[in-house]
Amino acid sequence: MTISREDIEKVAVLARIRVDDEQVSALENDLGNILDLVDQLSAADTDAVEPLAHPLDAVQRLRPDEVTETNQREAFQAIAPATENGLYLVPRVIE
Amino acid sequence: MHNKSVAELSRDLESGKVSSVELAQQFLDRIKQQDDQFNSFISVTEDQALADAKAADEQRAAGNATPWTGIPFAHKDIFCTSGVRTTCGSRMLENFVPPYNATVTENFRKAGAVCLGKTNMDEFAMGSSNESSHFGPVTNPWGLSNGEKRVPGGSSGGSAAAVAARLVPAATATDTGGSIRQPAALCGITGLKPTYGRVSRYGMIAFASSLDQGGTMARTAEDNALMLNVMAGFDPKDSTSVDRAVPDYTATLNEPLKGLRIGLPKEYFSDQLSPAMEEQVRAAVKEYEKLGATVKEVSLPNAKLAIAAYYVIAPAEASANLSRFDGVRYGYRCEDPKDLMDLYTRTRAEGFGTEVKRRILVGTYALSAGYFDAYYLKAQKVRRLIQQDFINAFKEVDVLMSPTTPSPAFAQGEKTSDPVTMYLEDIFTIAVNLAGVPAMSVPAGFVDGLPVGLQIIANYFDEARLLNAAHQFQQVTDWHQREPQ
Numbered sequence: 001m002t003i004s005r006e007d008i009e010k011v012a013v014l015a016r017i018r019v020d021d022e023q024v025s026a027l028e029n030d031l032g033n034i035l036d037l038v039d040q041l042s043a044a045d046t047d048a049v050e051p052l053a054h055p056l057d058a059v060q061r062l063r064p065d066e067v068t069e070t071n072q073r074e075a076f077q078a079i080a081p082a083t084e085n086g087l088y089l090v091p092r093v094i095e
Numbered sequence: 096m097h098n099k100s101v102a103e104l105s106r107d108l109e110s111g112k113v114s115s116v117e118l119a120q121q122f123l124d125r126i127k128q129q130d131d132q133f134n135s136f137i138s139v140t141e142d143q144a145l146a147d148a149k150a151a152d153e154q155r156a157a158g159n160a161t162p163w164t165g166i167p168f169a170h171k172d173i174f175c176t177s178g179v180r181t182t183c184g185s186r187m188l189e190n191f192v193p194p195y196n197a198t199v200t201e202n203f204r205k206a207g208a209v210c211l212g213k214t215n216m217d218e219f220a221m222g223s224s225n226e227s228s229h230f231g232p233v234t235n236p237w238g239l240s241n242g243e244k245r246v247p248g249g250s251s252g253g254s255a256a257a258v259a260a261r262l263v264p265a266a267t268a269t270d271t272g273g274s275i276r277q278p279a280a281l282c283g284i285t286g287l288k289p290t291y292g293r294v295s296r297y298g299m300i301a302f303a304s305s306l307d308q309g310g311t312m313a314r315t316a317e318d319n320a321l322m323l324n325v326m327a328g329f330d331p332k333d334s335t336s337v338d339r340a341v342p343d344y345t346a347t348l349n350e351p352l353k354g355l356r357i358g359l360p361k362e363y364f365s366d367q368l369s370p371a372m373e374e375q376v377r378a379a380v381k382e383y384e385k386l387g388a389t390v391k392e393v394s395l396p397n398a399k400l401a402i403a404a405y406y407v408i409a410p411a412e413a414s415a416n417l418s419r420f421d422g423v424r425y426g427y428r429c430e431d432p433k434d435l436m437d438l439y440t441r442t443r444a445e446g447f448g449t450e451v452k453r454r455i456l457v458g459t460y461a462l463s464a465g466y467f468d469a470y471y472l473k474a475q476k477v478r479r480l481i482q483q484d485f486i487n488a489f490k491e492v493d494v495l496m497s498p499t500t501p502s503p504a505f506a507q508g509e510k511t512s513d514p515v516t517m518y519l520e521d522i523f524t525i526a527v528n529l530a531g532v533p534a535m536s537v538p539a540g541f542v543d544g545l546p547v548g549l550q551i552i553a554n555y556f557d558e559a560r561l562l563n564a565a566h567q568f569q570q571v572t573d574w575h576q577r578e579p580q
Contacts, residue, residue: 003460007460008456010463011456011459011460011463012440012456013440014459014463015414015418015443015455015456015459016418016421016436016439016440016443017440017443017444017447017452017455017456018440018441018443018444019444027453027456030453030514031453031456031457031460033513033514033515034406034453034457034514034515034518035457035460036515037402037403037406037515037518038403038406038407038461038470038474039403040399040400040403041400041403041404041407041470041473041474041477042469042473044397044400044473044476044477044480046473046476046477046480049476049477049479049480050476050479051472051475051476051478051479052475052476052478052479052482053305053475054305054335055291055292055305055482055529055530055531055532056291056292056337056531056555058292058335058337060334061334063331072194075194076194076424076425078194079191079192079194079425080423080424080425081422081423081425081426081428082428088423088424090423090432090435090438091432091433091434091435091437091438092434093434093435
């Protein structure tokens with residue numbers, strides 16, 4: 001299984017990770033090897049097998065719709081890189 | 096004092112032979128004197144520990160002691176500790192101080208245990224050698240006397256090395272594909288990965304949520320039982336936590352093993368296993384026969400597909416979980432981002448290490464349009480086949496036994512150049528996580544002066560049987576008492 005340079009650039013954008021040009025060939029090699037390993041799966045006969053998402057086949061537990069958490073905005077924002085007036089600061093999005 | 100188990104220290108505290116403050120100070124001194132050679136701690140919380148020890152002594156004086164009151168231990172740096180830096184081995188969280196405690200943290204705190212610090216680990220628990228930590232590799236205490244620098248295994252390598260070196264009697268750990276059992280094996284200690292859902296994942300920084308499970312590391316099976324007594328149980332804050340009664344895991348340690356049915360999966364005694372390792376494991380199984388167990392060969396025909404399935408499912412889940420690290424709400428943020436996209440992509444490029452980025456990219460690829468069915472859905476189907484193998488095996492036997500790893504601790508740097516070679520280190524441990532069953536690693540001998548681990552696997556929620564089997568083995572062997580020089 002080979003993975004192309006274009007694939008890696010596309011996946012890097014999806015994953016929001018900057019990949020520099022000089023890193024791409026190492027990634028082509030490493031990801032190609034990992035996908036080779038993973039390709040063993042194609043040999044398995046899985047017709048009529050249900051996918052397993054949870055080892056105990058549990059489903060999402062529901063709880064009463066009640067307020068249980070208290071507002072801790074200040075504690076949570078104290079560890080943020082940049083805040084102002086209770087808001088998280090990011091670079092300008094809309095001109 | 097440093098060679099004593101949690102159970103022994105608990106008795107010494109109860110009889111007044113030693114105080115919690117004295118105990119904390121002694122272990123803190125050992126960490127200070129010795130951890131330079133191992134690098135098993137990322138943070139040592141001396142002031143907090145001494146304050147907690149003083150409070151523990153007061154609790155005991157007031158007649159409110161539990162078996163854990165005043166016992167020193169360490170947390171893997173993946174469990175959130177309120178007010179104490181929690182890094183997960185990553186630059187991304189180098190300065191992250193959580194505003195809350197993990198449920199596991201809270202449980203030990205309520206029991207009165209004294210946390211001495213946070214142990215080193217592979218970044219975001221991704222690794223089998225503790226070499227992917229942003230805070231530097233951990234060195235295995237075994238082999239050092241010959242001048243060898245060997246890996247402790249991973250990802251819970253710091254916890255395993257700290258327990259092996261007697262810097263703490265016990266430490267918490269987590270296991271997504273072998274991260275408790277493999278380092279326990281390589282460091283010659285006892286570790287347990289419970290059934291998926293047995294221990295709360297709340298506040299345990301997520302890697303692959305359908306596989307992650309918190310667990311225990313100590314030198315004896317009895318201490319693992321004491322730890323699990325504190326850690327196990329339903330937690331409404333974890334949506335996959337299981338609501339099921341928790342037994343007293345120490346109560347059944349002394350049950351006789353007569354009639355225990357042991358299965359040896361033939362796929363785990365393959366040519367990947369070195370003859371010297373196999374000899375040690377077979378000798379351990381012989382000990383069980385002497386204790387009255389019966390042994391038969393069984394088969395896990397799909398186990399050979401476990402690594403392939405895991406390296407789709409775990410990276411896919413990791414890519415989703417780690418999307419939360421965006422440089423906005425907490426954690427690392429790059430300097431002078433020019434726009435929002437630059438903030439995200441550069442924060443993540445600079446904040447994550449090589450192996451973490453590799454896995455996020457693989458996971459993103461496997462989940463992307465056009466590949467989802469071929470990779471993720473296919474891997475989940477194979478996962479069911481693997482689970483079915485275990486269900487079938489446990490119709491015939493009570494426990495499965497195998498080597499924990501194909502070989503003993505390898506040299507630092509030996510497997511870092513090729514990720515796939517590193518992944519194969521977990522060849523005997525990964526299927527257990529895919530099935531969600533509990534498993535242990537128990538010291539079972541030495542090869543070339545390095546510890547060998549025996550893996551014992553049980554059916555869902557049968558941790559008590561695992562601990563019983565391990566404890567009985569430790570009554571007739573002393574591998575778990577051997578101390579690295």
